[in-house]
Amino acid sequence: MAEKILEIRNLTTGFLTDQGMVKATDRVSLDLEKGKTLCVVGESGSGKSVTALSVMRLIDYAGGIITEGEVLFNGQDLIGMRQQDMLNIRGNRITMIFQDPMSALNPVFTVGEQIAESLRTHKKLTSKEAWRQSVEMLRRVRMPDPEIRARQYPYEMSGGMCQRVVIAMALACNPELLIADEPTTALDVTVQAQILELLLQLKKEFRMSMLLITHDMGVAAEVADRIAVMYAGAVVEEGTVAEIFERPRHPYTIGLLKSIPGLEGERGGELYTITGSIPPMSKIPSGCRFHPRCTYAMDVCRTNEPPLSQSLTGHKAACWLDDTGADDPRPAKPNNREAKVTIGTRPEVTQP
Ligand SMILES: Nc1ncnc2c1ncn2[C@@H]1O[C@H](COP(=O)(O)OP(=O)(O)OP(=O)(O)O)[C@@H](O)[C@H]1O
């Protein structure tokens, strides 16, 4: 079996609010194999960022609480680790980039100085050597005229160039794992594609593994090895790109795919949208959390939470439709190889 760089087990997190403790993620389990890219997709508020921040142990600083679960990085648990010890991992062995490059950069230092600073923090380098490596990093992220650009300030650059600088800072210490949270969302469409392509190339060159968060199924299709679909704090489906796109099992995934422009969803110029909206985390519905928005909802879906079940090929989904057999109303039926087995720690419930 391939070696795993990241294993998230039953990660449950919450925030203390006026209504008491409100969950942000609910028993999230994800695996990332070494050298691979896992995309986490889902609508706004589904818990993607909280999951990433929990891996980084930055959730503590955002006011969040990890109430249950494990995060294993190369087999080592990060949840129980002291923040002091996380400093050797965060920004060094695991780095993270965010949506808005401007907020990650300091406006009063040149970009070369900022990359050099990132290098000096983790490696013991002379100023001269740190500067040399800083320019080299700019070259590696395909920054045009790196020697000149290194002496410029963030405001002298476009959004795309700033994101290249942020990526250079993140990769300066040669991390094993890069977490990218909507890294292209704030950029122009043409630049988005360039940055995605760059991330893919750098992932290979730096021999990294990547956890990429996006709300865009199109992006996931292009860069992912595997895709995890999150809905209202939980993983509802996970599989290879082909499994997710050709044989989606969860109606939420089916809805996401139908709403991609240019795919089958576009009929007469109008884009499909999933009816209703994601519930507030303080009011998660009973049974399957997606049932109020699901076109196929059955009685069992309103009362019993479907367990995440895994096919023989490793394709996971949490949907009672998997048990309907010949009556299965979904467009693409799971094939025989996908005969499922129940896994995980979700409560085993029998269908009434
Ligand atoms: N600092 C916070 N305080 C209180 N609740 C929070 C905080 N940050 C996130 N949450 C809640 O946690 C849940 C998950 O949020 P998260 O940011 O992980 O969603 P997301 O999937 O990343 O969405 P988006 O696509 O908008 O970035 C949401 O219900 C959100 O309201």
Ligand code: NI
């Ligand atoms: Ni987010």
